[in-house]
Structure formats: C-alpha cells, structure tokens
Amino acid sequence: MSTSDAKRWTVLVPVLLAGMAAGLIVAGLWDGRPSGNASEAALQALEPPVASDSAAGGVPVMPVSYEEAVTGTARAAQQGLPSLSSAAARVRPAVVGIEVEGFREVASTQLQIPEEFRRYFQFPDEDQQQGEEPYRQRVRGEGSGFIFSPDGHIITNHHVVDGAEEITVTLPDKRRYDAVLVGSDELTDVAVIKIETDEELPTVALGDSDMLEIADWVLAIGNPLQFDFTVTAGIVSAKGRSLNIGPTDGNVNLGIQDYIQTDAVINRGNSGGPLVDLSGRVVGINTAIASQTGLYEGYGFAVPINLARAVARDLIEYGRVRRSWLGIQFQSQPVGADIAEARSLPYSPPIGVLVTTVTPGGPADEAGLEVDDILVKIEGEPIDTGGELQTMVSTASPGTRIEVTVYRGGNSRRAGRELTLTVTLRERPADTSAPQVTEEESDADRLGLEVTDLDRDTARELGFSGRGLLVEAVEPYGPAWDAQFRNGGFVLMEVDGEAVPNLQAYERVLEGLETGSYVMIKTWIPGQDQELTVAVKVR
Numbered sequence: 001m002s003t004s005d006a007k008r009w010t011v012l013v014p015v016l017l018a019g020m021a022a023g024l025i026v027a028g029l030w031d032g033r034p035s036g037n038a039s040e041a042a043l044q045a046l047e048p049p050v051a052s053d054s055a056a057g058g059v060p061v062m063p064v065s066y067e068e069a070v071t072g073t074a075r076a077a078q079q080g081l082p083s084l085s086s087a088a089a090r091v092r093p094a095v096v097g098i099e100v101e102g103f104r105e106v107a108s109t110q111l112q113i114p115e116e117f118r119r120y121f122q123f124p125d126e127d128q129q130q131g132e133e134p135y136r137q138r139v140r141g142e143g144s145g146f147i148f149s150p151d152g153h154i155i156t157n158h159h160v161v162d163g164a165e166e167i168t169v170t171l172p173d174k175r176r177y178d179a180v181l182v183g184s185d186e187l188t189d190v191a192v193i194k195i196e197t198d199e200e201l202p203t204v205a206l207g208d209s210d211m212l213e214i215a216d217w218v219l220a221i222g223n224p225l226q227f228d229f230t231v232t233a234g235i236v237s238a239k240g241r242s243l244n245i246g247p248t249d250g251n252v253n254l255g256i257q258d259y260i261q262t263d264a265v266i267n268r269g270n271s272g273g274p275l276v277d278l279s280g281r282v283v284g285i286n287t288a289i290a291s292q293t294g295l296y297e298g299y300g301f302a303v304p305i306n307l308a309r310a311v312a313r314d315l316i317e318y319g320r321v322r323r324s325w326l327g328i329q330f331q332s333q334p335v336g337a338d339i340a341e342a343r344s345l346p347y348s349p350p351i352g353v354l355v356t357t358v359t360p361g362g363p364a365d366e367a368g369l370e371v372d373d374i375l376v377k378i379e380g381e382p383i384d385t386g387g388e389l390q391t392m393v394s395t396a397s398p399g400t401r402i403e404v405t406v407y408r409g410g411n412s413r414r415a416g417r418e419l420t421l422t423v424t425l426r427e428r429p430a431d432t433s434a435p436q437v438t439e440e441e442s443d444a445d446r447l448g449l450e451v452t453d454l455d456r457d458t459a460r461e462l463g464f465s466g467r468g469l470l471v472e473a474v475e476p477y478g479p480a481w482d483a484q485f486r487n488g489g490f491v492l493m494e495v496d497g498e499a500v501p502n503l504q505a506y507e508r509v510l511e512g513l514e515t516g517s518y519v520m521i522k523t524w525i526p527g528q529d530q531e532l533t534v535a536v537k538v539r
Helices: 003-027 040-045 066-071 085-094 115-120 305-318 337-343 363-367 386-394 456-462 503-511
Strands: 095-106 135-147 153-156 166-170 176-185 190-195 217-222 230-241 259-262 274-276 281-290 299-304 328-330 353-358 374-378 401-408 417-424 449-453 469-474 490-495 518-525 530-537
Touching: 085 095, 085 135, 085 217, 085 274, 095 153, 135 217, 153 305, 166 190, 176 305, 190 305, 217 281, 230 386, 259 281, 281 305, 299 305, 305 386, 337 518, 337 530, 353 363, 353 530, 363 417, 374 386, 449 503, 490 503
Parallel strands: none
Antiparallel strands: 095 135, 095 166, 135 153, 153 190, 166 176, 176 190, 217 230, 217 274, 230 259, 259 299, 274 281, 281 299, 328 353, 353 374, 374 401, 401 417, 449 469, 469 490, 490 518, 518 530
C-alpha cells in the first residue's frame, strides 16, 4: 500500500466508525445517551398528551384515586381535577357591567386652581371663595352585576349604585341598556336594578351559601379594572367574617357582617359580580377586598347569596327591607377563651355572642333575655359570630317564632346554666337607636386599676345612681390596659359576678381570684349611660 493510500485510510476510518455509530443509534441498537440526567421517564413526560378518544388510537384517561396517585401506579390525568370552564360558561351570558354617573356637592374652597390659571380665567381669590355656595361635581363609577330573572332584574352592590343618577348596563354581547334602581340596602350592601327589554334574558342560578365549606373551589367573575368578563379562581378561605366597613353610628358599625372570604382575585370593578361554585351557581356577591393599596393583596369578601336573596326579595316586593329585629346589642368580638374561662362556659371551642344591651319592650326583653347572657344557639344551631346571628335573624320574616339558647351566670369558680327561650321576631322600628360601644373593660389592683369608694357627690356628678367603686386610673400595660382601658373616671360595679359596693367587698373578691384566670367585670361608663361587661385576666 502506498504512502498516499495509508494516509487516505487514516482519514476515512474515523469517519466510517462515526457513521456506523450514528446508524446504530438511529436503529435503536446502541443506547447512545447524551451527557446529563435524561431518562425514559423524563422524555416520556415531555411527550404530547394522549387523546382520550379511544377511536383515535389513544387510551381513555380515567380519574385517579389518592391511593393510586401516591403509589405512582396510575397515570396523571387532567380529568381528575375539577373543571372550572363549564361553571364559567354557565354564568357568562348573565354577568353584566354597570356604569354609574352622579353628582356630589363640593365646597368651592376644595378647588385647587393654580394662581396663574386663577388670574387668567378671572377666578376669585381663595380668600374670596370662603362662604360661597358649593358646586356640583360629576362622579363616575363602575362595577358588575348578574341577571337573576329573565325580565331583567339584576343584583349588584349598594355601594356600586349609591347616589347614581344614571345607571347603564352592558350585556356580554355589548348591548347597552339604561337601568332603574328597584331598591338598595346599605346594611347588607345589596341592591337590585332592572333593565327593560322585550326578550327573555339569560340568567344565573342562585345556589345555597350555607352549603359552602372551607376550601371549596369558587370563581369570582366580573369586570375589574375595565377588563370585561374576567374569571379568577380560588377557594373559600373562611366564612362568617366581620369587616369594619359599612354604615356606622359613632365608632360602632351597623352593617350586617357575615362575609365569605376567598383568595380568588377581586379588584375594583368586581364589586357586585357573582362568586360562583363549581356547579355554576351563585353563592355570593363580590363586595370588598383586604388591601392597603386599593388593589388585590390576597383576600376578597363576598356577601352570602342566602342573605342577598332575602334582601332582594324584600326590595322587589316592598321597596325596602323588612328586617326582623331581636332587640339586643352584643359585643362585636365573638366569645373567646378569655370570656369562656371567666364564665366557665361548657363549650370547647367557645361559641356564642355576649349580650350587652336588651332593648326594653323589645322581642328579646319580652322573651326573658338579659344583659350578660351569652347567646349560644338559634333553633339548635350554634352561633359562632355576631354576623351569623345577624344573618339568621335578618333573613327570617317578622312574626317568626325562634328558639334561642342562652348561657346565663357562671364565673371562674362555678358554672352557669343554659336556658331555651322562645322569641317572636318583629320588624325593626325605624327609630331604634344604634348599638353603642361595648368593648371597653375595667379591673382593679390585681386587675391593673386604681379604685376608691364612690361618694354621693361624685356619683351625682357622673350621673350614676347605683353602687360601685370609682376607677381613678388604669395602670399602663396592666390587665385592664390590655383590655383596652386607657383612662379612669368610670364606675366598677361587679367582679366575677360579685357586687363591689365598697373597697372591703372588692378586696374580698380579689383575694379569692386565681392568678392567671379570667374574670368578668361590670362597669358603668359616664357619657354612654350604659353598663359594660368584659373579661380581664387576673395577675
């Protein structure tokens, strides 16, 4: 072989070997793997999904049980997850956008006009504007709603249409209608509007919000931030939430607070839109968000549809809400471990709401309810929050007889007793005074209070006609301070269910209290002219 031939073979052999290797790889005869962690399982996972239609050559995909999933013996299947598209599709034709326009009175001194424009357009000087008549400023807003009857009745939020002089509804097919306000209820933030059309309109189905469970899937649907028909998904995070929103009297909230909490995204413009379960039934009205920015930060809140249904029925039939009235006021916070311990409440976890005022001559008063009762059940159903109590009472028709179970008496040393009373609800009078503040608390010495005997002159100045001790000061960061007392000047009447008409009686009660226990104290607050009962921890 010549030198040139040898050189030629030296070049060709490596090329031929490489070609053979490539051929073996293509033929599947040699397991030629690239470097790394590639495996058949990983490559299989990246394959396109097999069609579920067996006629197309695929294998039908079946739902996966938990046992199969954790053992790895079953194939993952999208069909095993809840379907959200069908629920959204059922609701979509009936979800509407709402635009409102109105006017508000603005004082002329609120006009922020730069000085150069003021001179050019000959506006009066700022000091000359004082005392001028206010002017009307145009206000526009938007929200959502849903058609629940084929004749054009729509549910939305009170705050969406409040003060509106013009209401325009836009259907999903872009048709626009002028709407009229049928009725609106500020306490529940529910409103009903109506559009006129000759055809039957698509509607949503109303579900049962009482059947919702924590962690159930829900969809929030509406027109947030001017994006029409937006769907977000989440779960029910909590029920019976109380929020510091709605109408107030002083620093007391008057609204019915029984919200569904969800982590489905809700933003401005979602208000009034439906919260929907997986069957496509409306279970709530998207109403509020917990936010420091005005945009979604994690949780939204919806009015339960069972409450909204009762309100809407009254608004359509009577033009107002015929709200049943129990005739009590109660502590806004539900009964917790502190009150339960101080009253030896035999429920774990604690339930109930603490009655702070009973309206004389009202339904509760006639049935025998008393101040300091803990209302634990209505019709045998436990009451966990004041919102639940408000909802159960307000959704019942006036004249309804209900059985109320209360826990009466009890202190840190002995249990009280349960009573079942029958209350006949009445329609709430228009002149019923609003609830008063009920969350201040008081204690003494071991309770963080400085007290003295109450003489007649001081009692007369305070407007107090009973017997008790004058609280002169509250110790900073003591037990009473932790119970939100900051200043003295109120009367201490009872400690742990025992009257304390003088220092001797008070000291005797204190000696019998166990360190670390909670006791109830009854106080009288000048200016509010009412008795308040709260729990304080003994040190």
